Amino acid sequence: MIRHTTSLLAVFVLSVPAAQASLLRGPDFIEPGDTGSSRNTATDVKTESGGIVSTISGSIGGGGGLRGPGDFQDVYRIRITDPAAFKITLKNSSFDIPDAMLFLFNENGNPIMASNNSNPDNLDPVLTNVNNAFFNQPGIFYLAITSAPSEARIQLDNGESIALFNLLNNPFGTVGPAEGTADFEWTSEWTAANPENFGSYMMLLDGVSSVPAPAGLALLGLGLIGARRRRRA
Numbered sequence: 278m279i280r281h282t283t284s285l286l287a288v289f290v291l292s293v294p295a296a297q298a299s300l301l302r303g304p305d306f307i308e309p310g311d312t313g314s315s316r317n318t319a320t321d322v323k324t325e326s327g328g329i330v331s332t333i334s335g336s337i338g339g340g341g342g343l344r345g346p347g348d349f350q351d352v353y354r355i356r357i358t359d360p361a362a363f364k365i366t367l368k369n370s371s372f373d374i375p376d377a378m379l380f381l382f383n384e385n386g387n388p389i390m391a392s393n394n395s396n397p398d399n400l401d402p403v404l405t406n407v408n409n410a411f412f413n414q415p416g417i418f419y420l421a422i423t424s425a426p427s428e429a430r431i432q433l434d435n436g437e438s439i440a441l442f443n444l445l446n447n448p449f450g451t452v453g454p455a456e457g458t459a460d461f462e463w464t465s466e467w468t469a470a471n472p473e474n475f476g477s478y479m480m481l482l483d484g485v486s487s488v489p490a491p492a493g494l495a496l497l498g499l500g501l502i503g504a505r506r507r508r509r510a
């Protein structure tokens with residue numbers, strides 16, 4: 278009977294398409310292809326209407342070895358419009374990455390907050406900024422989801438590589454930058470991942486809206502409107 282129930286559940290989970298899941302919470306942002314591992318290769322998170330973004334769905338695809346570096350980190354460029362409401366949790370699904378980590382950097386790459394696990398019984402990370410505990414200004418941020426134990430690092434001038442967050446000693450809840458690292462600017466360095474730890478994810482976002490169109494494109498748009506107006510006149 279238990280086995281029967283489990284297989285029924287599996288069929289149900291498999292038969293719920295992503296588009297239907299988005300009705301429960303949306304609008305969604307879906308990882309286009311594979312998002313990069315660095316600030317320079319981050320994917321802009323936005324919706325067609327340019328409003329609130331409630332979820333980001335994607336996958337830590339694994340791989341690597343002879344086929345290349347693999348997919349163990351996805352970095353997104355997000356706009357946080359409500360710092361006090363900012364929160365990220367992961368939605369559970371049957372194909373989830375077993376053990377993920379989350380990292381948040383500001384636009385300059387300064388480390389802001391990170392998480393490995395929600396609690397000893399839940400390996401999903403959680404980022405929360407209740408009472409503006411970690412930052413109080415809205416703006417552009419970089420959000421990374423990784424395959425644990427792949428954590429953000431930086432190489433010092435003397436060649437030493439250090440972790441930007443002390444997740445080793447703070448494995449539960451949301452943590453701020455490690456002592457003395459708040460002014461460092463992360464760009465792309467990660468601890469090696471566990472190659473067996475990969476899967477899909479859906480991040481549930483609070484306090485996040487679409488990143489604005491690049492200024493150049495916006496000006497181009499204004500220029501076109503201006504041209505049209507001139508033609509009409």
Ligand SMILES: [Ca+2]
Pocket residue numbers: 308310311312335336337338348350351
């Ligand atoms: Ca990916």
Ligand SMILES: [Ca+2]
Pocket residue numbers: 311312313314348349350351352
């Ligand atoms: Ca990736």
Ligand SMILES: [Ca+2]
Pocket residue numbers: 376377378392393394400401402425
């Ligand atoms: Ca974890």
